[in-house]
Amino acid sequence: MRAAVLASGRGSNLKALLEAAERGSLPIKIVAVGSDQAGAKALELSRGAGIPTRVFPSKDYPHRQAQEEDLLIWMREHRVELLLLAGYMKVLGPQFIRQANFPILNIHPSLLPAFPGLHAQRQALEYGVKVSGCTVHFVDEGLDSGPILLQEVVPVLPGDTEESLARRILEAEHRLYPEAVRLLVAGKVKRVGRRIQLLQQEGSE
Template identity: 75%
Template sequence: MRTAILASGRGSNLQALIEAQRSAKLPIEIVAAGSDQFGAGALKRAKEAGIPTRVFHISDYPDRQAQEQDILIWMRENQVELLLLAGYMRVLGSQFMRQAWFPILNIHPSLLPAFPGLHAQRQALEYGVKISGCTVHFVDEGLDSGPIILQEAVPVLAEDTEEGLSQRILAVEHRLYTEAVRLVALGKVNRIGRRVQILQ
């Protein structure tokens, strides 16, 4: 599947996907990588891998809708069949979602529906949960609210800091996101409303 990735930060999940594609673990071709941040580390990683990149900084547009229309044009030009959000820190608008002709996946560092939005690991520590983890889900118009594809638990240790918990969850994210993308690309994910079935 021709795949685009949007990321806002350092791009460790993007890097994991690039490496999985290179090792033939993923039946996808990453054809483009974009960001809403000029200095995103994800762009540097993509360029080093020979992937074409684009920046869609909000200051270059009159409003968010214009920004998202440009992203859709970019995706149409690249004949994208799958969009992966990898630390993309903006919620895609309803008009974008209605026009998208491709599935959109996201990875989030909590066991959704617990702790959506920013600083999920901090939220988990402040709440005092004993188990956190990560979730790969389809993206809808809400905040981390789309149908869940895969989840994996990560225990919260008594000595955990936000940084320590984040790093342990991130290691699981890299593996779980790769597996979810593989299943989607192979047509092994069946979505019925909010229910997602993994086909054998």
């Protein structure tokens, strides 16, 4: 499956996806990587892997809709069948979601629906939860509100800081995201309203 990735930062989840694809455990081809940040390390990583990249700086567009229209054109040019958000720090608008003719996945560093949005690890520590984790979900028109595909629990340890918790959650993300994508591409994901059923084998219910 032809996948595009949008990332705003260092690209560690992109790297995990690329490594899984190279091992043959993830049947996708990442055909394009985009970012809203020209200095994103994810772009450097992609260029090193020979993947076409493009920057869509917000300052170059009169409004978000124009930026997202450009994104859609770019994805159609690359014949994208799947969009993966990997640390992309902009919320995709309702019109983009409606016009995209491919699934969109995101990974978030909390056990949604708890602690959506920015600084999820800080939110978890301030709330005093005993466990946190990460969630792979389908993207809908809300903020981190789409149907949940997979989650992994990460314990909150005594003395954890935002940085130490974030590091351990990131390790879980690197396992969870490729597995979620693999299940989707293998046809083992069935959506029933907000609920996601994971099929045990092809064609099973």
